[in-house]
Ligand code: ADP
Ligand code: MG
């Protein structure tokens with residue numbers, strides 16, 4: 001399939017152009033059963049076993065709308081600030097494909113479930129400052145998925161077989177169409193990242209990309225910087241990883257710029273990304289809507305979402321990741337970046353929230369969660385939900401530092417034991433004698449010992465070589481087995497030597 005004859009523009013030429021991207025994202029809704037029948041949506045069953053006359057597209061079978069699919073689709077739409085239409089309608093999109101036995105897809109056309117939303121994204125291009133931007137969402141509509149074709153052998157082989165598995169046929173999808181608002185592959189990646197996060201927070205979808213539960217089509221065009229008219233777009237279908245999305249867009253941009261620079265024309269077409277060659281390959285010239293002969297689906301009643309139902313669905317939604325991030329920054333004094341890390345998943349943000357609530361130092365708690373805890377979990381290949389350290393213990397650890405009962409160094413030592421044993425930090429501190437000594441009497445005794453044992457250094461200090469204080473502090477810390485409060489030691493030593 002690879003054709004390395006495609007000409008690509010050089011970066012300095014590409015720099016003269018503006019990239020325009022709109023994404024169409026398919027999200028598999030997390031229902032137990034399919035969108036128009038009661039077959040299970042479970043993954044991994046033997047081929048063609050989760051099927052019935054409806055999802056096999058047998059003549060005369062009647063589809064019935066899955067209420068849960070409408071609910072999850074509406075909640076997804078509300079979370080993306082879309083208006084959920086009180087009245088929407090399914091439509092037949094007619095085309096032939098071997099894994100589409102009905103001969104049409106049941107989708108939505110002129111009356112989609114929801115419209116006019118937006119998603120705010122934070123873009124972090126490599127080596128450049130992060131920035132925020134708003135991406136418009138044109139619409140969100142419901143549709144059924146097709147089956148799967150499994151190709152065995154290459155196009156050149158005479159004995160090439162294609163197998164059809166219809167287990168996926170009729171799985172509910174929400175298609176989320178963005179405005180052509182993105183201007184780089186980084187923005188597209190940031191948009192898909194945020195979208196995935198939102199869908200996962202509200203449990204609308206697992207968004208498991210390896211299983212195809214989240215797939216993006218990237219519409220890409222280029223125009224000279226400053227030009228008003230949008231260029232002609234090519235659509236790269238079915239990108240199922242962030243890496244492929246970025247690579248496919250960047251390839252597409254270089255390909256299109258080379259064509260335009262050579263005086264050629266971009267054809268509106270559908271392309272595929274070949275993960276092996278890293279190139280996009282033309283698949284077919286773009287169908288126009290009228291090629292599909294859309295018409296209202298006669299076998300299904302229109303979808304009505306009453307205001308009451310819609311508001312009920314809105315009320316059921318959890319706090320969304322962008323709201324939670326803003327609150328973490330406000331309430332706990334976190335930096336933007338830290339808030340992003342700690343809200344990456346709902347489990348992570350729930351964990352941190354509980355830890356912060358149990359803590360007198362939410363910011364310090366954040367540092368321990370992001371540093372020591374995440375490092376230790378990663379080392380054991382564990383998720384935050386499997387953490388042997390309950391969140392309250394992390395909160396307590398930061399509290400102990402804040403209160404001066406332990407130093408940061410002792411805390412790290414205690415953390416290792418917390419992670420291994422699941423024991424409270426205060427218990428480990430007392431049990432193993434890892435308490436910080438802040439008692440000035442006890443520290444004074446140690447300082448006096450150190451000063452008596454090091455008359456030469458004391459002499460040097462008094463003659464103006466104050467840098468030697470570092471050595472003396474070190475000796476005090478050593479003698480206290482690391483338990484003396486370093487702040488107190490510094491202070492008292494300076495007074496003694498003055
Ligand atoms: P279709 O069903 O033909 O793919 P849609 O209107 O549903 O058409 O989706 C078109 C997608 O392409 C949208 O995400 C839109 O933002 C994007 N798009 C439209 N025009 C351009 C363009 N000139 N360059 C890049 N993307 C575009
Ligand atoms: Mg499209």
Ligand code: ZN
Pocket residue numbers: 034037038039050051052053054055056170
């Ligand atoms: Zn079925």
